[in-house]
Amino acid sequence: xxxxGMTKALGDPYTIFLPPEEKEQFExxxxxxxxxxxxxxxxxxxxxxxxxxLPNTPAKKAGIKAGDRIIKIGDEPAAQLxxxxxxxxxRGQEGTTVMITVLRGVENKQFEFKIIxxxxxxxxxxxxxxxxxxxxxxxxxxxxxxxxxxxGALSDFADSGTDKLIIDLRGNPGxx
Numbered sequence: 001x002x003x004x005g006m007t008k009a010l011g012d013p014y015t016i017f018l019p020p021e022e023k024e025q026f027e028x029x030x031x032x033x034x035x036x037x038x039x040x041x042x043x044x045x046x047x048x049x050x051x052x053x054l055p056n057t058p059a060k061k062a063g064i065k066a067g068d069r070i071i072k073i074g075d076e077p078a079a080q081l082x083x084x085x086x087x088x089x090x091r092g093q094e095g096t097t098v099m100i101t102v103l104r105g106v107e108n109k110q111f112e113f114k115i116i117x118x119x120x121x122x123x124x125x126x127x128x129x130x131x132x133x134x135x136x137x138x139x140x141x142x143x144x145x146x147x148x149x150x151x152g153a154l155s156d157f158a159d160s161g162t163d164k165l166i167i168d169l170r171g172n173p174g175x176x
Contacts, residue, residue: 052171142175
């Protein structure tokens, strides 16, 4: 409790103490798969928000959008939850359901999503050579596998025959 209190006193939303259970959850995150709905969440302006729904996941298919502010998980208000507490409530056994209530936009329109949890494989990297001869590397997160995958993508860029490169980090919540 004392260590947790000291880290909260810093006022930095990215500095937290991870008790053993949350540390295990973090380690499973950076390995690249978990059972849940498939969205990155964070705290912005003291509010729990969706950083990005992951491609081809239950969250994305249900209509969750980046910037949605999570106000309830199930019947529980999300206002006092930190990221790890919220993630623990959103995750669960594959095939089970979770209800997530969000506010969207400046008009604060409320949406409720009933989402069936699934095994989520976190996409790390994607490459594409655009018709304009620009090579794009999209890095979705910094997982334990990201450095080797990024090296491979740079090798693909070198072999592509172009000298134009875009590294797209939009929606990347960080990580390892």
